[in-house]
Amino acid sequence: MRHIISVLMENESGALSRVAGLFSARGYNIESLTVAPTEDPTLSRMTLVTRGSDRIIEQITKQLNKLVDVVKLIDLAESDHIERELMMIKVRAEGDARFEAQRLCEIFRGNIIDVTPQSYVIEITGASDKLDALVNALDRDSIIEVVRSGTTGILRGLKGLHV
Amino acid sequence: MDLNGAETVIRCLKEEGVECIFGYPGGAVLHIYDALFKQQDIRHILVRHEQGATHAADGYARATGKPGVVLVTSGPGATNAVTGIATAYLDSIPMIVLSGQVPSPVIGSDAFQEVDMVGITRPCVKHNFLIKDVTKIAETMKKAFIVATTGRPGPVVVDIPKDITDPAIKVPFKYPKQIVMRSYNPAVKGHKGQIKKAVDLLLEAEKPMIYSGGGVILGNASEELTEFTRLLEYPITNTLMGLGAYPATDTQFVGMLGMHGTYEANMAMHDCDVLVAIAARFDDRVTGKLSEFCPDSKIIHIDVDPASISKNVRVDIPIVGDVKSVLQDMIEVIKTAKKKPSKKALKDWWKQIEEWRSLKCLAYDRTSKLIKPQFVIEQLYEATGGDAYVTSDVGQHQMWAAQYYHFTKPRRWINSGGLGTMGFGLPAAIGVKLGYPDADVVCVTGEASIQMCIQELSTALQYSTGIKIVNLNNRYMGMVRQWQEFSYESRYSHSYLDAIPDFVKLAESYGHVGMLVEKPEDVRPALEESLKLKDRTVFLDLITDPTENVYPMVESGKAHNQMRLPPGVIGDRELA
Ligand SMILES: Cc1cc2nc3c(=O)[nH]c(=O)nc-3n(C[C@H](O)[C@H](O)[C@H](O)COP(=O)(O)OP(=O)(O)OC[C@H]3O[C@@H](n4cnc5c(N)ncnc54)[C@H](O)[C@@H]3O)c2cc1C
Ligand SMILES: Cc1ncc(C[n+]2csc(CCOP(=O)(O)OP(=O)(O)O)c2C)c(N)n1
């Protein structure tokens, strides 16, 4: 099953490589990983998307917790949560393709954030499967470049992950 | 008071009560060596190879319970230390490794003797630090000691760039008494409800089994384990790392379990209905085939590291906490419980175990004209009154030492179990002897292993650490040869050691006493003579039967009840 693990950790150099190293050393898979400092600059928040049986996910969360830099973590998939990913996609936009790109962008509620006579950059935010759907809807040959941030997420309601 | 960075490092060690450190100098740590020169409080032991420094510090730590401290230079000094760091990591040994690093401004430029020590050691340390500011030394050292010694212990590397120890830069010294780390809070007390549930299950057992491991020794909980076991009157087995936590001479002890465990221990594991695992980690050398491990048993597991729990084997009642505290709580609950273990069931269970025990799975040929390795260990046990510190290397000799030296006290049996590092035994023995100068310290080794850190014989001379080296010389990498005999139709590919040195002359050239022993009747006198030479290091080169194998053996991928027994002993359920 797919899990989204949200980790609060010390904002120290090397903390990220400890997490990445843990995943490769123990053979866990990482689908995506995002990280940035929080409102408290001494803390970073990392969001990891991974897949595995319950046993593997249990080991992953335990091993992550064991890292001395990790302050706290939650598996978002276990509770009611919201997940989002940002994608920027550069497409050819000449002739008919220009209109088609615009139309799809509207349907998917994206924004066109860069315009040249030959191309658009579409910005879109949403759950990962929505982003996948846009990529699939576009003509393969029209896609010049796709940049995705990886998933981040947050719990619904009052509950939160903080120190 | 103002101190420079190098002085600060030494002062921190003093504040931590460190008495001796093991090291080897080089460019990046010269400021620290200069600070060492100017003080008397901390003794520095100069080894001959940085691997030796880590193993010696490790042996010191295992025997004394205090963290071992290592000091090495950058680059090759640091990489030479890695094997010893990994050895300590896999056996959860508290160790602080101070490594020099190139000056901060040139880090990352492939400077002379630069390696990314923090990167290289990341997968084999509990934690590591790179110090970036001279004002951060004290705080970092304090954190390093806290992390290395608490919870599940382990090695911590502190990488120190040369400019940080610059004698010209002085800062006020203040050593923090405690540091709260929001991201590091090892468990201590076990959950009351879980403890209650575990005791209920234990008292209902009809075929109970206690399986205890190295964590009991690390957590100084031998007394509690002994009280717990005696109170319940249940059978107990120890892992290789747990030997000595419960007296091996006691009738409730059924021997070691696992690959080279006793018949009775492995059969009892297979047939038990309630298993309590106490600070042991279900290693694959212990469990055998996982799908047939304790097939009919409910499992309770006490461990301070949540990640050890249900890692290899699903457990029914986990208890996360420090073993000493959890056992104390369990003993209280057992004492006040109304329920008592069924006398009848326990009697039947013991009857079955005695039957297994009567097989005498550790029997060996006592009439042989060749020296049998098992005989040497038995004689060693008697000659030392069972009271020596015994270190070992890795191989058959290690297993025989574990099986035939009946350890009755914790911290007496010192070996590399998790990494299985050949070369560990000699430097470890030096470390133990420095911790306990008056004790008998014996290194049981093989002619292959001993050559991996043989240079430390020179260290043993310099510091007059009178250790006894018992070399079970079978002219083979015996353990490898045994696997080749069993699994590769005796194709002894590269497991025979040609050109073995004359160990007697070798020992003598290092300034020690060498003795060659070739006949069984000379074993005991030689051992006694060597033990009498209190302050001398003695190398006993014992020429043993090259064909001897370690039994019983649960071969890889087999279940506990499928053991290979010594020739001539046929078990009722032996399937091999
Ligand atoms: C050639 C060879 C053959 C071997 N054959 C065997 C064999 O036949 N049988 C055998 O048993 N081993 C054997 N081993 C050793 C094996 O590889 C493992 O090292 C060993 O089984 C692990 O022992 P352990 O489970 O006690 O764990 P350890 O490595 O000692 O781990 C200790 C456990 O206790 C926990 N712990 C630590 N401190 C505390 C505390 N204060 N409170 C609570 N929990 C704590 C830790 O988290 C960890 O889970 C062999 C090794 C070699 C090299
Ligand atoms: C550094 C290292 N290299 C290789 C091995 C694999 N290995 C395990 S036991 C062994 C043979 C040990 O031979 P010896 O020291 O003579 O002991 P014996 O088994 O003969 O008692 C080898 C090569 C190891 N454990 N460690």
Ligand SMILES: [Mg+2]
């Ligand atoms: Mg040998």
